[in-house]
Amino acid sequence: MRLGRYELTLEPRPAPPAIFTALTAVVAILLALALSSFLFLSSHTRLIDAYRAVFSYAFFNPHGVLATVHRSIYLLFCTYAFLVPFRAGLWNIGLPGQVYAGGLAAFAVPFVLRAHDPQTLPLPPGLLIVLMIAAAAAAGAATGGFAGVLRAKLQVNEILVTMMLNSILFWLVAYMIKEGGPFMSATGEGESFGLPSSLHAPLLLGVPVTAALALGVAVLLDLLFAKTALGYRIRAFGENPAAARYGGIIPVALSLLVFLLGGAFAALAGYHYFAAVPGVYKIPGNYGYYGDLGFYGIIAALIARGSSLGAVPIVVLFAGLSVGARFAQGELRLPFGVDYALLGLLMMTFVASHVLYHFRFAWRRIPSEALQSVPTELPEG
Amino acid sequence: MSPPDLAPTEPILAARGITKRFPGVLALDHVDLEIQAGEIHAVLGQNGAGKTTLMNILFGLLQPDEGALYLREQRIRFRSPHDALARGIGMVHQTRRLVSAHTVLENIVLGHPRTRGFLNLRGARLEVEALCNRYGFTVPLGARVWQLSEGERQWVEILKALYRGARILILDEPTAALTPPEVKTLLAGLQTLVRDHGVTVLLVTHKLPIVMAVSHRVTVLRSGRVVARLRTADAAEEVLVQHMIGRDIAFRTTNRSAEMGRPLLQVEQLSAFNDKGLLALRGVSFSLREGEVLGVAGVTGNGQEELAQVLAGLRPAASGRVRLDGRDVTRLSPLQRWRMGVGYVPAERIEVASIAAFSLVENTALNYHFDPAFIRRGLLDNAALEQLTRRIVTTYNVKAPSQYARARHLSGGNLQKLILGRVLSRNPRLLIAHLPTQGLDVEAAAFVRATLVEATAEGAAVLLISEDLDEILTLSDWVAPIYEGRFGAIIPRTEADAETVGAMMAGLGMKEAGVR
C-alpha cells in the first residue's frame, strides 16, 4: 500500500522475540473483546455491565468458575487429542468419535459390572473409577488407532471412513439412552442411568481430579516434544516424513502411536464430560454440541503452535468466555448464540495475530527516483 | 563503475551496491552486477558465495539491506516476486518447486496472477501450446510432473517463467540434477532462447565447463563480494578458478594403497521396482571388501537410486539377496542396518537427508536418535549432540551462522558437508554415497573425495554412485558401469578407461567385458 511518499508492506519477520508471542495474544484478546461490544449493543444495559456480567460469572461466581473449570478440562483434552497427531503432521478428524467412544466405555464399566446400586458395588469405588478411566482411554485409543492404521497402511480414504465412524459413534451414544437402549435411566428416555455418587470423579481442592490430570499432561507433552527421543521422532516425521524414514523411523508405527495417544486423550475428554461429575449422560437438543466445542480444542492447539502448556491459558479463556457469555445472554437478554459469536471473534483475532506474528508491517520511504513510472513490459529482442 | 569495454550498451538489469546480512553472516557485500540485453550472463562462485541470495534479491524474494536495482537504468523496487514478474523477470530456483501430483499444464498455469479465482484450463492450454510452438519446446503438457525426468522438469520450470511473461530468466544451478545429455539439451535450448527470441539469461553455476560453453560474460562472486567481471572469451578456466577460490588449489592426490580387508558385502542378483512400479534394478551382483571402493558409473535414472535404497533398507528388494558379514540382511529395516554399520548419503539432501525446519543440532540427531549413547532415560542428550555437531561443523568446514541455525538457511554445499559429516561420524563400515559431490564447488568436492578415501583407509567399504566419470576413475578400486538396471561389467581400476566405461554407461558393449 502506498501513502504519499511512504509505503506500507507486509514482510516476513525474521525471528519473532519471545515476549512477542505473549504480547500478540494479549492484543488479540483485547481486540476480540472490543469487537464483541457490537454483540452487546442490542441489550439495554451499559456496555461495561455486559462485560462485567460475562467476566464476573466466568471467573468469580462460584457456579461460573466451576463451569469454566469443567469446560476447560474438556477442551484441554480435546486440544491434546488434536495436538499430538498434529505434531506428526497428521490431522485427527476422528476427535468427536473418540470422545463418544470414551464416554461409552466409561459407562460400560459400571453397566457390565452391575454397579448401578451404591449398596452392592462389586469392587471398591476407587478401583472402579480407575477402570472407567482406563476403559475410556483404551476405547478412544482403539478408535483413534483405527484411523491411524487406515491412514498409514491401507490406501483407503481415511477421511471418509473417520467421518463415518464419527457419526456411527454419535448415534451409538444417542441410541444407548433412547427408549430401550441399554444405558437408559429408569425414569425415561434421553438420560442414562445415574452413576452412584461414589463413582463420580473424586474432588481435589474442590475440582475433579481430571483437572490435575489435564494440567499434568500439559507439562508432560511439552517435555515430550522438547526433550525426548520419541518427541523428536514425532516432530521429525511431522516436518519431513521421508527424512524420518531415512533416519530409521517406521512410518506405520509412528502414525499408529500418535493416533493411539490422540484417541486416548479425546476419550479422557469424553470421560470427563459424561462420567466424571454429573454421573449422568444426556444429549442436549443440539446434537452437534460436543463436536462443536471440541473444535475449539483444535483452534487452541493451532494458536499455541503445538505447545500444550501454551494452550492452557487459551483454553481457559475460551471456556470462561463461552460460559460467561451464555450466562450474560440469559441475564441481560442478549441475542441467542452470543457465546459462540464471542468464541468466533476470539478465534478470528487470534488467527489475525498469527499472521502478524510471522509478518510485520514495514514503513518505508520510497526513494524519489522510484516514484517515476517504469515501463511494465520489456519490448521483445 | 565497470570498465567501459564491458558495458558497450546500457545494462537491461543492474544491481548496484547490494548488501545483505543474515544473522551472523554477511551474505552480500556491496555487490554490483550488470546484465546486458540478450546475453547469457554467468554468475560463478563457490558454495555459500551468495549467488542464490543475490538472485533472490533480483527476483524480489529478498529485500537488500543496502543498494538498489535498476531496470534500464530506472531505479526499481521489488516487494515480491510478483513485482519482478510484472517487469518481465522470471526465476527457476535451485530446488525444484513443482507440484509433482499435478500435470505439467496445471503447474504452469497455477499461481499465475491471471488464473486467480477460477481456472480456464482449456484456454490456458491453447496459450501454453502456442508458447511451446513459438519456442520449439516439446513438453508433454498432460503428463504428471512425477512422471517426468529431471531434464523435462527443468523445461517445465522455464516454460512456467516464460508463460508468466519473463524476458529475463534467472536460472539458479539449473544443471545440478541433470544428466550430461540433459545438460547439453538445456544449454542448447537456452542458447536458442537468447539468439532467436531475445531472452536474456542469468545463469548461476559453479561449473566451469558450463560457463565456458555458453556464457557471454561472467561475474565471479567470492564470500559475498564480486572479485571479477570478465568476457568469457577473454577468460581462461584457470583464471576463473583462481578468482573463485582466491588461490591456486592443490588437489589432494587420492592414490591409495590397495590393501584390502575382509569380505564385507555380498549382493546377489538384486532386483527392485521403482516408484512407478517398473523393474528398475535388474539382477545386480557384486561383492565388496573392507577398504574397497566400488564406483557405480551411470547416467541418473538407470537404477542407481533403487540400488542405494535397497541396500539402505528403504526400498524392498523384488528378488535377490544382500549379505553383510555373511548375514542375510535383505529384509532388515533401515534402522537395523544403521546399527550394523551401513551409512547412507542420499542424493536428495533436502527431501530425504535433512529436515529444513530443524536446527543443525536436530539434523545431527537424525542419525543418532536411536543411539543409546545419546539417550538418557528416554531424553535426548542435547549436550552430547551439540558437541558432536560442533565437531562436524569444524571438521567438515560447514559454514553456518550457528549450531541452532535452521538447515534451510544453509547453502546447498554446506548442507551436503553437514550430512556427509553426520553419516561419517558414525564410522560406517559400509558407506553408500550417492552423488556425494553434486552441487559442491571444486574445493568442497575435493574435500569430500579426500574424506571418502580417508574412510576407506579406516576400513570402510564405499559404494560410490556418481555420474562423474573422472570422480569414479580416481576413487574406485572397481568400476561398474550401470545401464538400465544392470552392471555392464565390474572392471578393476587398473583396466578401466574412460572410453570403455563411458560406452557401457551408454549401453554399448554390455556383456563383453569380464564380469567378476
Ligand SMILES: Nc1ncnc2c1ncn2[C@@H]1O[C@H](COP(=O)(O)OP(=O)(O)OP(=O)(O)O)[C@@H](O)[C@H]1O
Ligand atoms: N535465510 C538465511 N538466513 C541465514 N543465513 C542465510 C540465509 N540464506 C543464506 N544464508 C547464508 O548466506 C550465505 C550465502 O548463501 P547462498 O545460498 O546465497 O550461497 P550460494 O552461493 O547460492 O551457495 P550454493 O552454491 O551452495 O548454493 C551462506 O553462508 C548462507 O549460509
Ligand SMILES: [Mg+2]
Ligand atoms: Mg545457491
